[in-house]
Amino acid sequence: MDHGDPEDCKEEIETLKKLFKTNIPILGICLGHQLMALANGFKTGKLKYGHRGANHPVKDLETGRVYITSQNHGYYVLEDSIDPEIAEVSHINLNDNTVEGIKYKNKNVSTVQFHPEACPGPEETAYLFDEFIDLI
Amino acid sequence: MTDKNMADKIYIEPLTVETVKKVIEEERPDSILPNLGGQTGLNLAMELAESGFLEEHNVRLLGTNVDGIRNAEDRQCFKDMMEKIGEPCVASKVVHNVPDAVEFTKEIGLPVIIRPAYTLGGTGGGIAYTMEDLEEIAASGIRMSRVNEILVEKCISGWKEIEYEVIRDSAGNCITVCNMENVDPVGIHTGDSVVVAPSQTLSNKEYQMLRTSSLKIISALGIEGGCNVQFALNPNSFEYAVIEVNPRVSRSSALASKATGYPIAKVATKIAIGYRLDEILNEVTGKTYSCFEPVLDYVVVKIPKWPFKKFLTADKTLGTQMKATGEVMAIGPNMEMALMKAIRSLEENLDSLILPYLKDFTKDEIKERLYRRDNERLFVVAEALRRGIEIEEICKITTIDKFFVGIINNLVKIEKELEENILDKEILLKAKKYGFTDKVISSLTGKTEEKIKELRKEFKIQANFKLVDTCSAEFEAKTPYYYSSYDEENESTRTDKPKIMVLGSGPIRIGQGIEFDYCSVHGVWALKKRGYETIIVNNNPETVSTDFDISDKLYFEPLTPEDVENIVEVEKPDGAIVQFGGQTAIKLTEALDKMGVKILGTSPKNMDRAEDREEFDKALSKCGILRPQGGTIYTVNEAKEVANRLGYPVLVRPSYVLGGQGMAIAYDDQEIEEYVNEINKVAQEHPILVDKYMMGKELEVDAICDGEDVLIPGVMEHLERAGIHSGDSISVYPALHIERNHIETIIDYTEKIAKELNTIGMINIQFIICQGAVYIIEVNPRSSRTVPYISKVTNLPMIDLATQVMLGAKLKDLGYGTGLYRKSNYVCVKMPIFSFEKIKNADTSLGPEMKSTGEVLGVARRFSDALLKAFIASGTNVSKKGNILITVRDKDKAEMLPIAQKFYLKEFGIYATSGTAKFLENNGIHVTKVEKLWEGQNSIIDLIENGKINFVINTPTKGKEANRDGFKIRRMATECKIPCFTSLDTVNALYEAIEDENSEKDLDIIDITEI
Helix, strand or coil: CCCCCHHHCHHHHHHHHHHHHCCCCEEEECHHHHHHHHHCCCCEEEEEEEEEEEEEEEEECCCCCEEEEEEEEEEEECHHHCCCCCEEEEEEECCCCCEEEEEECCCCEEEECCECCCCCCCCHHHHHHHHHHHHC | CCCCCCCCCCECCCCCHHHHHHHHHHHCCCEECCCCCHHHHHHHHHHHHHCCHHHHCCCEECCCCHHHHHHHHCHHHHHHHHHHHCCCECCEEEECCHHHHHHHHHHHCCCEEEEECCCHHHCCCEEECCHHHHHHHHHHHHHHCCCCCEEEEECCCCCEEEEEEEEECCCCCEEEEEEEEECCCCCCCHHHCCEEECCCCCCHHHHHHHHHHHHHHHHHHCCCEEEEEEEEECCCCCCEEEEEEECCCCHHHHHHHHHHCCCHHHHHHHHHCCCCHHHCECCCCCCCECCCCCECCCEEEEEEECCCCCCCCCCCECCCCCCCCEEEEEEECCHHHHHHHHHHHCCCCCCCCCCHHHHHCCHHHHHHHHCCCECCHHHHHHHHHHCCCCHHHHHHHHCCCHHHHHHHHHHHHHHHHHHHCCCCHHHHHHHHHCCCCHHHHHHHHCCCHHHHHHHHHHHCCCCEEEECCCECCCCCCCCCEEEEECCCCCCCCCCCCCEEEEECCCCCECCECCHHHHHHHHHHHHHHHCCCEEEEEECCCCCCCCCCCCCCEEEECCCCHHHHHHHHHHHCCCEEECCCCHHHHHCCHHHHHHHCCCECCCCHHHHHHHHCHHHHHHHHHHHCCECCCEEEECCHHHHHHHHHHHCCCEEEEECCCCCCCCCEEECCHHHHHHHHHHHCCCCCCCCEEEEECCCCEEEEEEEEECCCCEEECCEEEECCCCCCCHHHCCEEECCCCCCHHHHHHHHHHHHHHHHHCCCCEEEEEEEEEECCEEEEEEEECCCCCCHHHHHHHHCCCHHHHHHHHHCCCCHHHCCCCCEECCCCCCEEEEEEECCHHHCCCCCCCCCCCCCCCEEEEEEECCHHHHHHHHHHHCCCCCCCCCEEEEECCHHHHHHHHHHHHHHHHCCCEEEECHHHHHHHHHCCCCCEECECCCCCCCEHHHHHHCCCCCEEEECCCCCCCCCCHHHHHHHHHHHCCCCEECCHHHHHHHHHHHHCCCCHHHCCCCEHHHC
């Protein structure tokens, strides 16, 4: 299910740019996470091996808690490319410290690289949906 | 663990609150880690905490808090907490008496399970199908419980039993290390179940549902460390119930650690001292952190090792009371192969699912057997499939999941294919991939083993080794932990360092316990220190030797010639050590020799000279050493002939066994017939030995020999006379009751025979002193079960020295001298521990066949204090007054008299059965005569059940009959936890501890590193 290079999704990135300007709460997952980053001018890169499987530890930087997540991606958002004026890293992967989640400033927009909805996969990051539901 | 290499200070003392308090007062520790020492450690810590002692002494309880432990351990607290967090439990109620148990059962309906609170391995529990059962089990459960408390619970027998191993840190991060599924559903204790990891029959929904529940539970308990959660899952719905939570690392944690490569206890300890999961490095990859969940690209199977061969009268059915003494684990790329590997790791003379005697059963009889839940269940299911009983029907009768019956069926199908077809590459490869050894293929195809091996070479079918890496190859593994497969690509690469293979000792069983793992581990350390690469082969998940950081390479494999040869082909070791791994490793000597592997230490030929009757006799007479007269036999008639020539009583035993398996003293023709027939039930490769039985003092020596010199750490004296297995005797070091000239003879004989047998390394010799003469009764050219004990009490690093000697060093250069080592200033008493109460209908009387499952040590400056310590440590309540029940056979009466007199003068009440009572009365001792077993007010059962009796002395008339009164008295005492002695020598030892004015509070604690 490798989506290939997210930069190829030109049309979708344009749509996200428009959506980002509205005040609609947005939760991005996986490719959605990458495209939202690209829509904001951040960069993506290719991982050497990719993250696959249901046992990836991800740290929520706000709470310090680590969760086990399902992942399936070959590209990732480059941390250095994130404009601190626009967004901040919210989650990282403990194995290779890559970006796993981004929270956008002054917007009800947050995105995660992993799959809180995965099936099969652990259910413990379902709290993200609760937070999102609270927003809408 | 009680070893200098492990800790800075070591106290080998009774695990009682009183003693631990003394240690705390002496050492003033900052903290106490309660969750690694099983239920025993946890209970002790709880008592210390609850009494306020820890707080008073500023000792912190690490890992979890008192409330957390109580919430998991106390039945009612646990139920309340589960209710609070919305996790389902099974309908249950805590009660303290039988009538309440009956009333609640009427409410929820039969069947019900009884679980006593605070007991290890579920001692005293059981399933009640009728009200009569209920009353019996409830009464015994209440008695067994430390707090006289039981849980009566709705029986959910037949649901799937699933366990999760969970870890949580102080920041609240939790992970599940692995889950495990019992092949035997709820109803059979998880310790007695065949277990597979990871779970095989759960959907993602079920898996995640239980995982989420585990995380919720460990968080609610506030555990900082490891925890084990057991679930029952309804196979027909998503209904589940939490059965039990252990707020500590457990037997299952050990299994999970070995199954995944995730070191649970180590991580739990680091967490306890404050590290977070995301700070603890994963040692397997060396670059990722312990905060992840291991992924298995293989299947792990555990099978329990039961002691039923030792207890012919024992009830072999399995239930909620655990009966296994140990377990084996096997790893395979598919479950079939793992199962086959586990079966042959058990060392039960079985290499496949074929249990020969079942062939004689009719189809109906096999079907009938399916209902019985016992240790042969797997084999019965396989036989049922062979007879064409439908899978559905087997599942219905056994409640074993269809998936697992299917696995067994796949193996049965391959048996059939092998039997019916020409052995081509396709079939052979398939059989190998499913775990069939050449030996099994040979017996199914009628071809020789050599031929099968040739065909394998021709078809290029070879074992390849795969890594256990915790991450399914996502990251590179740094720890070389391997299992074999017949898949492509070998992941084990040979280095060019000099390398030595150390063969382990397999599953823990009576006669071959953890002592041999001590030797293997110390051997590995000694080799490493001298620059060798070490390779361990073993299959026991409970051992230290199978930790991936002990050896340079670990092969988790069965200890059979073929499995070992596969490893030899890859590693081409420069040598192998067999003398540390008990009989399991010794049995591989011949095969290793044939493979061209150099055996380090005593040569195979010389090892054989100690076992081969004629050769051994020759060696002894050459040294001028006496041994009891005897002969070798194969048949009953030969046995009778030899016995009559020697004169009864005689000692009968098979060759090449450990723990006196099948060994017995025969007093007449009828008995010898019975015993020889019993031994011959298993085809014997070697003759049976018949020796004159000599009643005398038994002594034992472990020594190291380099071919020229001998170093003897000390002479151990057995308190029980010859005829009681050395492993079941109380052993005292240094020998206190032996004349000096006898000690000198023993030293002299040890040196002579060790040199005569060209011993290089360890040797163990057993002596008897009978009528003023010293005899040798046995020589074992290997390390024995007393090596750890004698090493610890003499502070002599025996295995290290023996290993150096095997590598070519000379004792005189090693700095510990030669001859008899200096005598200790302390007296050390090793006492056996038995598990009789757990094995229903096992005869508790002691004899030449070993029955103990463990041992304790008492160390003190005075003999009586050391004895007292050992008795306390063994759980014997050494009351200084009370009542004693005596019932002995006629020939022991005269010897019993002075013992009875001693207790009588100490104002013990003496109770005796009619014959014994009459004899004592005639000799001036006032006795309360007790009635037959079950009759009247003063019946034995009444006295024992009401706790009126403190000790029982019963000497058995005949060893092996279960329906005699003596047998029943012994069983009853055991089940009521009243010490029952079957040897008068043990009673004399007990008296010595009772007579002395000191009691537990007067005993000094001793740091054994300073001996």
